[in-house]
Amino acid sequence: MRLVLVGPPGAGKGTQAQFIASHLSIPKISTGDIFRSNVSQGTALGRRAQAFMERGDLVPDEVTIAMVTDRLQEDDAQSGYLLDGFPRNVPQAETLKKLLSAWDARLDVVLELVVDDDEVVRRLSGRRTCRRCGRIWHVLFDPPAHREICDDCGGELFQRDDDREETIRHRIEVYQEQTAPLVAFYADEGILLGIDATGPVEEITERALSALRRFIRLPRAAGTVEAAVAEREMRMPSDPKLRCSDADRERTVALLREHLAAGRLTAEEFNERLEAAFAARTQGQLDELLADLPAIDLYELPDATVRRSWPGYGQLPWGRRSG
Numbered sequence: 001m002r003l004v005l006v007g008p009p010g011a012g013k014g015t016q017a018q019f020i021a022s023h024l025s026i027p028k029i030s031t032g033d034i035f036r037s038n039v040s041q042g043t044a045l046g047r048r049a050q051a052f053m054e055r056g057d058l059v060p061d062e063v064t065i066a067m068v069t070d071r072l073q074e075d076d077a078q079s080g081y082l083l084d085g086f087p088r089n090v091p092q093a094e095t096l097k098k099l100l101s102a103w104d105a106r107l108d109v110v111l112e113l114v115v116d117d118d119e120v121v122r123r124l125s126g127r128r129t130c131r132r133c134g135r136i137w138h139v140l141f142d143p144p145a146h147r148e149i150c151d152d153c154g155g156e157l158f159q160r161d162d163d164r165e166e167t168i169r170h171r172i173e174v175y176q177e178q179t180a181p182l183v184a185f186y187a188d189e190g191i192l193l194g195i196d197a198t199g200p201v202e203e204i205t206e207r208a209l210s211a212l213r214r215f216i217r218l219p220r221a222a223g224t225v226e227a228a229v230a231e232r233e234m235r236m237p238s239d240p241k242l243r244c245s246d247a248d249r250e251r252t253v254a255l256l257r258e259h260l261a262a263g264r265l266t267a268e269e270f271n272e273r274l275e276a277a278f279a280a281r282t283q284g285q286l287d288e289l290l291a292d293l294p295a296i297d298l299y300e301l302p303d304a305t306v307r308r309s310w311p312g313y314g315q316l317p318w319g320r321r322s323g
């Protein structure tokens with residue numbers, strides 16, 4: 001199984017990657033870990049990556065891609081892996097897709113860990129790493145007995161340069177600009193699975209594994225109504241706290257526009273809802289904008305609108321949205 005984990009810095013990717021990979025008995029390949037170990041060993045790769053990492057910027061694609069291409073050809077990666085931190089932008093995702101197809105393989109699923117920005121800052125700015133054994137502590141959620149000392153090995157705890165608040169804010173911006181578009185990229189490929197990544201670590205792991213179990217069991221492209229409905233549940237989890245994608249937003253706007261044209265909304269009401277749709281962060285907030293309006297069959301919308309609002313939507317048998 002080939003799996004990718006995406007999510008903002010501090011979403012808990014590293015922790016979840018470890019649990020999920022060990023549960024599925026596949027290696028976890030973390031580009032951040034590989035870079036960090038090269039930095040601490042002072043290799044040529046580490047020297048190239050260090051300044052970018054300290055600023056919270058992405059290491060240039062050619063460096064990262066060459067490193068990942070080598071890693072994916074190692075023996076332990078032949079029967080699958082979990083990628084943590086790669087791809088980090090659309091060009092990396094496109095390169096990965098080409099590489100895999102040259103090897104006659106493809107990704108099975110991309111798991112998105114969904115967390116909001118304030119929670120990310122709270123989590124990351126409290127993180128402390130042991131200089132000696134690398135164990136990660138948290139001043140609020142998992143504090144060591146003595147403030148600056150690792151309980152496990154007695155090593156000194158420090159705050160990673162990229163865990164300082166101003167760097168964290170910058171890393172979030174980098175994520176929004178470069179990595180968040182991957183979510184739409186993989187949604188279009190039909191392999192995106194989003195889960196709410198707030199709450200206790202074990203609960204998030206359980207949520208991830210049960211979503212994965214359901215996804216993997218799905219007959220792929222079976223063309224039955226059941227499969228399509230199950231797939232819809234995967235792609236559009238009904239969890240109202242899940243972050244909405246641009247495609248969700250555009251679909252909502254397309255529907256609002258139809259209601260305006262049919263006279264069910266005044267221009268003023270439409271404009272208010274349009275603004276709210278662009279400000280919406282969750283699927284629940286988008287759903288509220290349509291809750292008092294009758295359902296529209298998306299097949300009735302002009303083809304171009306449907307395709308723009310959700311590629312592939314018009315071809316599936318469940319293109320009906322309840323209002």
Ligand code: AMP
Nearest residue numbers: 031032052053057058059064085086088
């Ligand atoms: P992470 O531990 O995944 O947050 O990664 C730490 C840092 O390593 C990032 O802030 C980047 O500077 C660098 N890095 C990790 N993965 C990538 C990637 N796929 N592309 C570019 N830079 C990366």
